[in-house]
Amino acid sequence: MTEILKIDGLSFKYPDSPRKAVSDFDLEIPEGEIVALAGPSGCGKSTLLRTVNGLIPHMYSGDYSGDVLVAGTSVKGSSMRDLAQNVGFLFQNPENQIFMFSVERDVAFGLENLGVPRAEMRKRVDEAIDLLGISSLAQRAPHELSDGQKQRVALAGVLAMRPRLVILDEPMSLLDPKTASELVELVEKLRKELGTTFVVVEHRLDLLVKHADRLVVMSSGRKVIEGSPREVLFGDEAESYGVSVPAVTKVQRMLADDGAVPRDRLMSPPELATAVRGALR
């Protein structure tokens, strides 16, 4: 399989900071995966993401070494223009990434900037709006939207550019549990239908582990654990790095230690309940 993202010995230090925000980082992600990135606040997650879409080093100066390759091309050597077409970035605060006065215009923003002809643009905007189920909001102004709706609008704007790799920086922090799980299902749907690769920074792993292929844990700028969600969450280390292991997984782990339930896969609460009922009989 081809790697859509390859990070190779990457280190970065902000100019006015005493230590490296990202340090000796390696990561390879095959196209079509959903990758969850977790780690304590300030460990360098957002910094790492910035190096993937080129904000670092193109917008931020600092000490940069190592390399990041997106679809085989070095980020350092690419222009923001080319990167913007390959890598979509959903920032933590949707408010500050909606620019235009109507939803529809905002979804078109990236395409307008790229000079996409109007007919093609119309098609892609409508597609993205449909995909996110926000057709009824198309003419609304940003201040007439809820946080969850803003999140969707911002994501539609990112997807309209048809990136192969989409980065989501704590996309659920402003969402209620229902909207958050809808977002996760949407990510899974896009991966299935379009083959898009996702890197998601998230603390609420309970929702994400169901679909994530890989879980990467960071601490003080370094990659400390990498593996399938099952490997990482059943391991002993994750919690020591402040990863919040979902409660259902903790229970499964305890029961599995007694041999009451299997440990070959992560169970959802209903699955675990069924397994426990079976064992009780």
Next chain:
Amino acid sequence: MMWISGGFVFRRGTSAYHKLDPRVKLLISLLMFVATLLVKAVYEMAVVIAFMVAVAAVATVLKRVLRTMAFTALFSAFIFGVNMLATRNLFSSTLYATRFVAIVVSTSLFFITTSPDELEQVMKTFRFPRDIVFAFVTAVRFIPVMMLDTIQIMDAQKSRGLELEKGNILRRVRNMIPILIPLVVNSVVRSGELAEAMESRAYGAVPRPTSLVAYRAGGRDVAVAAAAVLVFALTAYSFYYILPLHLP
């Protein structure tokens, strides 16, 4: 503050006037504006203001416009007073005072019926640089956000015991500082995040960005524009040549 938002902030409307091409709305407002500068008699000003009221009625914003008129009348009263003291001429003082109201109303009519998207379109028509147009669009886009920020900060500071409405002027101005500082910090953080998001969506990638919506002036827009110019010309002509009534 409130009268500015009432008099100048766009609210969505469905009238035929709202649907006009924004450039035609601009033309109408400009003609009315010029008319207020040309008139030399109070009765002529009355005619011009009657036109404005008629336009406001067609645009279904009569209530807002009348309220704006009432507010500006307070300022005009001041203008009237100063003029009276200086010139002791009732007619010219009235003219100056009403001219102020009329200028505000003609401008307000344009802004309250023209959406920010349409304003952007007008700026593009006049070939404003892309950066300036975009700065304007985002500024307008963030007005409601900043207003909400301000209210939240005020509430937060009040709940910590800040008393905004107490004391003399100096004290009140000092009281604004705990509100201004978080507001400025917020805006700085916001503009940093906006810049990152703009870059991530290819802002400035090509010199001539395209646009999702095409505004094209239709036959009706052209007809309305022509009618507006005609009415303006006829009115001006009659004021100067047919009916120089030599009324005050």
